[in-house]
Amino acid sequence: MKDQDTLQRFLFDGTDTRGEITTLASSYQNMVASKNYPTSVALLFGEFLAAASLLSSSLKYPGIVSIQASGSGPISMIMAECSHGQQLRGIVRGNFDDLTAKQRSERQGVSVLLGKSTLAITVEPENSERYQGIVPIESDILSDCLEYYFEQSVQLPTRIRLASNEICAAGILIQQMPSSQTIIEQQHEWQHLCTLFGTIKSGEQLELSHNDQLYRLFNEEKVRLFKAQILSFFCSCSRHRTEQALVSLGIEELLQTCEDQGQVLITCQFCAEQYEFTKDQVTTMFNPSSGLLH
Numbered sequence: 001m002k003d004q005d006t007l008q009r010f011l012f013d014g015t016d017t018r019g020e021i022t023t024l025a026s027s028y029q030n031m032v033a034s035k036n037y038p039t040s041v042a043l044l045f046g047e048f049l050a051a052a053s054l055l056s057s058s059l060k061y062p063g064i065v066s067i068q069a070s071g072s073g074p075i076s077m078i079m080a081e082c083s084h085g086q087q088l089r090g091i092v093r094g095n096f097d098d099l100t101a102k103q104r105s106e107r108q109g110v111s112v113l114l115g116k117s118t119l120a121i122t123v124e125p126e127n128s129e130r131y132q133g134i135v136p137i138e139s140d141i142l143s144d145c146l147e148y149y150f151e152q153s154v155q156l157p158t159r160i161r162l163a164s165n166e167i168c169a170a171g172i173l174i175q176q177m178p179s180s181q182t183i184i185e186q187q188h189e190w191q192h193l194c195t196l197f198g199t200i201k202s203g204e205q206l207e208l209s210h211n212d213q214l215y216r217l218f219n220e221e222k223v224r225l226f227k228a229q230i231l232s233f234f235c236s237c238s239r240h241r242t243e244q245a246l247v248s249l250g251i252e253e254l255l256q257t258c259e260d261q262g263q264v265l266i267t268c269q270f271c272a273e274q275y276e277f278t279k280d281q282v283t284t285m286f287n288p289s290s291g292l293l294h
């Protein structure tokens with residue numbers, strides 16, 4: 001497989017349908033390494049990451065797309081986000097002790113892992129209003145929930161397939177764009193592409209190159225595959241952002257932590273980077289001008 005950690009756009013010449021295809025390997029592996037997620041949880045997380053990568057293609061300007069679900073099941077929260085520059089990060093929280101050995105080691109439906117839950121898709125452009133769409137999770141398959149989101153919120157017919165194993169995660173999307181054609185022609189053409197799209201198998205998504213997947217599905221169509229964009233794991237945490245989050249806790253609580261533990265130590269939940277703050281640094285945080293004297 002040649003297309004590891006890339007996202008590629010494709011177009012069907014002469015139609016109003018666009019597509020995106022993605023494969024994540026080391027970016028996905030880096031995010032599950034050292035996390036000790038059960039296999040079933042890692043597989044669903046891989047699908048969330050692949051979906052975030054596909055959805056980032058809708059960002060026309062710098063910004064971030066995130067896909068998050070909160071539920072009542074073993075996974076209390078799962079999220080993946082991808083920036084306009086294809087930088088990915090994500091996390092899963094929950095208590096997996098009650099999963100049976102089979103539920104831990106084999107792929108599970110979304111409802112087994114998340115229970116009753118909702119899916120929130122947030123688009124945060126850097127320089128304009130953020131937009132959030134929320135849909136109930138009513139299918140055991142994540143891609144069905146995302147298709148429903150597109151139908152409800154963006155109102156663009158969209159088909160998505162996601163796949164994951166322990167080594168990589170993959171996704172493919174086709175979307176019908178607003179068109180000048182008559183509705184009947186448009187629907188006929190869209191239905192034809194959807195029928196072909198529906199024949200992809202997850203094994204093919206995980207094993208074939210992007211070009212080979214598109215050939216396998218659409219070898220009688222005129223498909224144009226664009227240049228690959230590189231995906232990477234990147235955490236946007238920083239000392240400055242950590243300080244901003246700490247300030248909301250209030251100085252008294254932070255000074256008490258310094259008293260009890262010698263310092264305030266914050267570990268980033270995404271990348272495990274540690275940020276330490278001494279008592280003096282906490283005081284400066286709440287009185288920034290005093291820091292300028294040094």
Ligand SMILES: [Zn+2]
Pocket residue numbers: 235236237238268269270271272273
């Ligand atoms: Zn971080």
